[in-house]
Amino acid sequence: MLALDLLANGLIYGCFYALMAVGLAMIFGVLKIVNFAHGEFFMIGAYTYVLVSLKLGVSPWIALPGAALAGALLGWLVERLLMRPLYAGYASWGFMKDEYAVVVTFGLSLLLINLVDKTVGPYSFRGEPLIDVSRFALGPVMLTGQKAIAAVVAVLLMVVLALFIKRSVWGKQIQAVAQNRLGASLAGIDATRTTSLIFVISGMLAALSGALLAPLVNPSPDIGAFPAVKSYVIVVLGGMGSMWGAMLAALILGVSEAFFSVYVSYDYRDAFGLIILVLVLLLRPQGLFGEKGRTV
Amino acid sequence: MSLLTIEGLLRRFGGVAAVDDVSFELREGEILGLIGPNGSGKTTVLNMLSGFLPPHAGKVLMRGEDITGLPPDRLAQRGVLRMFQMTRVFARMSAFDNLLAAGMARGLSEAESGKRAQALVEELTLEPVQYLDAGQLSGGQRKLLEFGMCFIEPPLVAMLDEPFAAVHPVMREVMAQFIRSRHAQGFTFLLVSHDMPIIVDLCQRAVCMNAGRVIAAGDIHSVLKNHDVIEAYLGESQQGEGEPPSLEVHR
Amino acid sequence: MKPTANLWQHRLRFDMRAALVICGLIALVPLFVTGPYALGIILVSVYFAILALAWNLLAGYTGQFSLAPAAFAMIGGYTTALLDFYWKVPLALGIPAAVVVAALFGLFLGKLVLNLSGPYLSLTTLAFAEIARVVIGNSHEFTRGDQGMHVATLMQSRVGYYYVFLAALVAVLVFLYWLLKGRLGRFMMAVRDDPVGAESRGIDVVRTKMIAFCVSCAICGLAGSLYGTFSQLVSPELGLLQQTGLVLSMVVIGGTSSLSGAILGAILVYLGSEWLRGFGDIQIIVFALLVILFARYVPGGLWGLIAARLQGRKP
Numbered sequence: 001m002l003a004l005d006l007l008a009n010g011l012i013y014g015c016f017y018a019l020m021a022v023g024l025a026m027i028f029g030v031l032k033i034v035n036f037a038h039g040e041f042f043m044i045g046a047y048t049y050v051l052v053s054l055k056l057g058v059s060p061w062i063a064l065p066g067a068a069l070a071g072a073l074l075g076w077l078v079e080r081l082l083m084r085p086l087y088a089g090y091a092s093w094g095f096m097k098d099e100y101a102v103v104v105t106f107g108l109s110l111l112l113i114n115l116v117d118k119t120v121g122p123y124s125f126r127g128e129p130l131i132d133v134s135r136f137a138l139g140p141v142m143l144t145g146q147k148a149i150a151a152v153v154a155v156l157l158m159v160v161l162a163l164f165i166k167r168s169v170w171g172k173q174i175q176a177v178a179q180n181r182l183g184a185s186l187a188g189i190d191a192t193r194t195t196s197l198i199f200v201i202s203g204m205l206a207a208l209s210g211a212l213l214a215p216l217v218n219p220s221p222d223i224g225a226f227p228a229v230k231s232y233v234i235v236v237l238g239g240m241g242s243m244w245g246a247m248l249a250a251l252i253l254g255v256s257e258a259f260f261s262v263y264v265s266y267d268y269r270d271a272f273g274l275i276i277l278v279l280v281l282l283l284r285p286q287g288l289f290g291e292k293g294r295t296v
Numbered sequence: 297m298s299l300l301t302i303e304g305l306l307r308r309f310g311g312v313a314a315v316d317d318v319s320f321e322l323r324e325g326e327i328l329g330l331i332g333p334n335g336s337g338k339t340t341v342l343n344m345l346s347g348f349l350p351p352h353a354g355k356v357l358m359r360g361e362d363i364t365g366l367p368p369d370r371l372a373q374r375g376v377l378r379m380f381q382m383t384r385v386f387a388r389m390s391a392f393d394n395l396l397a398a399g400m401a402r403g404l405s406e407a408e409s410g411k412r413a414q415a416l417v418e419e420l421t422l423e424p425v426q427y428l429d430a431g432q433l434s435g436g437q438r439k440l441l442e443f444g445m446c447f448i449e450p451p452l453v454a455m456l457d458e459p460f461a462a463v464h465p466v467m468r469e470v471m472a473q474f475i476r477s478r479h480a481q482g483f484t485f486l487l488v489s490h491d492m493p494i495i496v497d498l499c500q501r502a503v504c505m506n507a508g509r510v511i512a513a514g515d516i517h518s519v520l521k522n523h524d525v526i527e528a529y530l531g532e533s534q535q536g537e538g539e540p541p542s543l544e545v546h547r
Numbered sequence: 548m549k550p551t552a553n554l555w556q557h558r559l560r561f562d563m564r565a566a567l568v569i570c571g572l573i574a575l576v577p578l579f580v581t582g583p584y585a586l587g588i589i590l591v592s593v594y595f596a597i598l599a600l601a602w603n604l605l606a607g608y609t610g611q612f613s614l615a616p617a618a619f620a621m622i623g624g625y626t627t628a629l630l631d632f633y634w635k636v637p638l639a640l641g642i643p644a645a646v647v648v649a650a651l652f653g654l655f656l657g658k659l660v661l662n663l664s665g666p667y668l669s670l671t672t673l674a675f676a677e678i679a680r681v682v683i684g685n686s687h688e689f690t691r692g693d694q695g696m697h698v699a700t701l702m703q704s705r706v707g708y709y710y711v712f713l714a715a716l717v718a719v720l721v722f723l724y725w726l727l728k729g730r731l732g733r734f735m736m737a738v739r740d741d742p743v744g745a746e747s748r749g750i751d752v753v754r755t756k757m758i759a760f761c762v763s764c765a766i767c768g769l770a771g772s773l774y775g776t777f778s779q780l781v782s783p784e785l786g787l788l789q790q791t792g793l794v795l796s797m798v799v800i801g802g803t804s805s806l807s808g809a810i811l812g813a814i815l816v817y818l819g820s821e822w823l824r825g826f827g828d829i830q831i832i833v834f835a836l837l838v839i840l841f842a843r844y845v846p847g848g849l850w851g852l853i854a855a856r857l858q859g860r861k862p
Contacts, residue, residue, distance in 0.1 A: 082843065099610075100846075102614075103842045104839055106614075106795060110789070110831055111832055111835030271677070271681045278659070281663060369748075372748055378747050380747070384741050384744030386741055397733040400730045400734075401734065427552075
């Protein structure tokens with residue numbers, strides 16, 4: 001049945017989107033900035049996965065953490081080198097905080113895309129799938145092994161993340177800093193280190209998302225662009241800064257995109273997310289789950 | 297003579313009335329203190345009077361004209377100006393240009409603004425820093441600059457929101473002096489503050505709020521001796537202890 | 548050091564004089580450079596200079612960080628192209644029409660993002676730009692999609708076109724100077740620095756923003772239209788995010804909030820990128836890096852450094 005198939009595929013893609021978007025939501029929750037280079041973490045993850053598993057000949061299950069590591073490292077570097085000025089108290093700026101973040105992350109995005117383009121270039125090989133099962137039927141729905149397993153991994157990762165945030169000490173620190181940076185640091189939490197952790201997690205998750213999808217598409221330097229745009233849509237839909245909102249919004253987007261592409265227009269399916277973005281920002285800027293705020 | 301008449305202001309947040317049926321009067325040429333403990337709704341009232349928050353009910357009349365719900369820029373054009381608790385200057389323009397911008401925003405020509413700005417710079421002792429970017433000024437200098445921006449074109453009402461918060465005593469006195477001098481020229485002020493000595497010093501009348509409502513209004517001394525007002529601040533009854541305490545602090 | 552050098556009217560005047568000098572130098576170039584390829588490169592850099600000025604007005608002076616300048620160039624170009632293709636509208640009308648249409652879309656976008664700021668604003672303008680590009684690129688029957696459309700041309704002479712672009716640059720420059728030296732210039736900067744404070748002092752923030760959007764987008768439309776007639780082709784590539792990224796880089800490196808900075812940045816970045824092409828196509832990498840470095844360490848851009856030196860004040 002087509003609708004069920006669309007629903008299943010939509011949910012699966014939704015899981016990938018969620019993995020990708022949740023890190024972005026965290027960054028916004030803490031720093032109130034949008035990371036315009038987020039798509040490139042995805043791309044780096046995909047490339048690392050493919051290169052590691054093909055060039056080093058290791059099992060894809062080892063290449064996966066390799067991609068995670070690359071993403072984590074990149075996230076750490078970005079925070080350390082580029083984001084510190086935003087809250088390390090640098091005074092006489094030519095920019096305000098928002099402008100700086102836009103310009104710097106935009107520049108970073110261009111840099112990474114073209115750096116990869118010149119060094120590695122588009123890859124004609126897809127990564128090794130995690131499972132060597134091509135197609136199977138799950139009830140009335142047709143799936144590929146890679147998609148299924150990737151979805152499971154994605155869900156597991158998000159469960160782990162949720163537990164981490166809710167239960168661990170670091171997770172609680174993240175929550176504290178997200179709510180009130182000054183208050184948290186007064187309470188003894190190292191806000192800078194927490195922010196670093198958030199970037200590391202964000203980079204790692206986006207990279208993993210890229211790695212999980214690598215077996216499905218040929219990696220090219222700009223594959224991060226579409227997932228990034230979808231992440232922006234999701235983060236806004238879910239309420240900028242709300243992780244749970246982002247996860248739910250991701251699933252909603254995945255499913256509605258699947259139905260839209262079949263029932264309305266395949267060509268404009270990418271514009272669909274953008275139109276949603278514009279509508280949400282206009283009508284309900286706090287997203288589905290965010291909180292309204294105008295401070296004077 | 298009544299300059300501002302506030303009638304029955306109401307503002308809800310969620311299900312709670314942060315400002316509930318607030319009415320008072322601001323008379324021409326006076327300095328009126330708006331006091332009350334934290335969370336009593338003073339800032340919300342100020343936000344409504346300055347156009348940043350539309351009231352859910354009630355009216356604000358200026359010399360009889362209904363100005364309820366007008367946006368901040370239109371209110372400013374009519375002479376209703378507001379200063380914020382957090383100093384707001386245009387950081388990337390020179391201090392002098394800040395004054396020019398404020399003057400031109402109120403309808404003055406650049407030349408006229410320039411003349412008045414020069415006079416204000418002298419009065420506020422900002423000469424040494426007038427050409428620096430406003431963001432480079434010290435906190436106290438910025439506060440003074442704000443005063444200048446407010447008065448470059450005489451306002452009908454100047455509403456000051458906790459202007460003395462986190463300001464050191466010397467600067468506090470300079471600001472108070474500025475307010476006194478302008479008041480002597482006939483200007484009207486609405487002053488929201490926690491600083492009781494200053495309130496007593498500057499204000500002739502006061503309105504006290506608690507939990508969103510007006511609990512006392514009138515001459516400053518009698519308001520501060522008012523039983524309800526004291527209770528609101530201290531949170532407990534002081535009855536039966538001889539001389540009723542007063543919130544006035546004698547310097 | 549002249550203390551009044553930091554006064555807005557002095558800064559602007561100095562800036563404008565420098566910008567006119569740069570334009571004068573550009574005017575003299577064809578006396579020394581005659582190769583059509585080289586001329587073409589400088590011509591395109593002037594195209595970018597116009598875009599940079601337009602974006603700088605919106606973002607550098609008014610603080611609205613739009614990510615849509617390239618999209619508006621595309622909209623302008625396609626307006627002229629479509630009018631020419633379907634109704635044989637002569638360029639004398641087609642180019643002004645591009646300006647008007649871009650201005651209208653600019654007003655629309657401005658209205659859209661009126662209550663937004665920071666990342667919300669940037670994201671919405673990004674979405675707008677991408678939607679415009681995808682719609683144009685996918686409307687095969689109407690706009691021939693990715694293939695692009697043919698456009699009539701003003702003249703065959705490349706040198707002639709060179710001066711057409713230069714004339715447009717000077718015209719835009721003079722217009723912006725007139726706009727900025729009056730009340731509007733200060734109001735825009737007030738909106739940039741503190742919209743709430745600006746509003747509380749009597750500045751009509753809505754009107755100021757709308758004017759900034761309208762003018763900025765109109766100028767982008769003009770540039771795009773002219774470019775279309777020059778290359779005799781418009782395609783959705785005009786509106787690629789990469790192009791916006793280039794414009795951003797130019798202004799960041801050249802110096803935000805200055806006219807000369809925008810022009811300088813555009814010319815240096817574009818010439819530099821062409822020069823770097825000889826070294827193996829690494830130009831975007833270099834400039835992306837420069838953008839990051841400049842944003843991080845030299846917020847005033849090149850112009851900030853130069854002007855400070857020349858005026859004897861701190862950058």
